[in-house]
Amino acid sequence: MDFPKIEALAEELLKNHKLHAPPIDVFSLAEQIGISIDQGPMGDNVSGAIHFEGENQAAVALNTTESQQRQRFTLAHEIGHFLMHRDRDLYIDSHDMLFRRLEVPANAKERDANVFAAALLMPKTLLEAEGKVSAQDDVARLAKKYKVSVPAMSYRLLNLGLVDLLF
Numbered sequence: 147m148d149f150p151k152i153e154a155l156a157e158e159l160l161k162n163h164k165l166h167a168p169p170i171d172v173f174s175l176a177e178q179i180g181i182s183i184d185q186g187p188m189g190d191n192v193s194g195a196i197h198f199e200g201e202n203q204a205a206v207a208l209n210t211t212e213s214q215q216r217q218r219f220t221l222a223h224e225i226g227h228f229l230m231h232r233d234r235d236l237y238i239d240s241h242d243m244l245f246r247r248l249e250v251p252a253n254a255k256e257r258d259a260n261v262f263a264a265a266l267l268m269p270k271t272l273l274e275a276e277g278k279v280s281a282q283d284d285v286a287r288l289a290k291k292y293k294v295s296v297p298a299m300s301y302r303l304l305n306l307g308l309v310d311l312l313f
Contacts, residue, residue, distance in 0.1 A: 147230060147258050155229060156265035169293035170267055172221050176206065181228060183221070185210045194220035195238040196227050204228050215295045219263050226262030231255050268292050268302045279309040 160166070163175055176183055180203045181196075188194070188209035193216065195207045206224045208217045220239065227237045239256070279285055289299035303309035 149261055152226075152230075152258055152261045153265045153270060156262055157269060157271065159225075159229070159266065160269055166272075168268075168272060168291050169218075170222075170269070172218050172225070172267065176221055176225055179225070179228070180204065181206050181225065183208060185217070187211050193239050194224055195236065196224040197236050198228075198232065213295070215289075215293060215298070218267060218293055219295070219298060222263035222266045223259045225266065226259035227255070230258060230262065264298065264302045264305075267294050268299065270306055273303065273306060273308055276308075279303050285309065 159175070159179075160170065163178060165171065165175065173183060182203075182205045184205060185208045188207060188211070190211075193209055193212060196204050197207075198204045204224075206221060208220055210217070212220070223239060224237070231237065237255075237259075239259075273288070276288060279288065285300050285303065286296055288303070289296045292299065294302075300309070
């Protein structure tokens with residue numbers, strides 16, 4: 147799937163569920179669309195997994211040994227699989243696959259789920275309304291506001307052209 151279509155899918159989901167302000171309540175959203183969530187320790191390298199339990203239902207497992215920001219990104223990533231990837235029953239996402247830069251994706255489906263997660267947690271329209279970012283402090287402030295990591299916010303702003311490469 148191409149990036150503009152993924153971006154539009156995330157924006158449509160946010161609009162349909164009246165989520166117009168940060169931080170996006172991704173846990174409530176998941177439950178509203180038919181995803182149950184189980185949280186617990188999953189080992190050092192597993193961030194999360196999704197198991198499809200029917201046409202409109204799935205169960206997501208989240209690793210509670212990871213930070214709240216990573217759990218939110220993992221859940222958003224799994225929602226992406228739920229909406230875009232019904233070709234197999236189970237996706238297990240390792241820490242290495244989930245948090246790679248887009249230039250070196252594990253595979254196209256993982257890349258697409260990462261793009262979806264970024265678009266869902268850090269909506270383009272909301273970030274554009276924040277204005278251009280000109281300092282590292284601004285990135286950290288936005289990361290805190292959107293409840294994502296500073297690297298995730300940095301990549302999102304850079305990909306949207308809302309931050310200069312060098313401050």
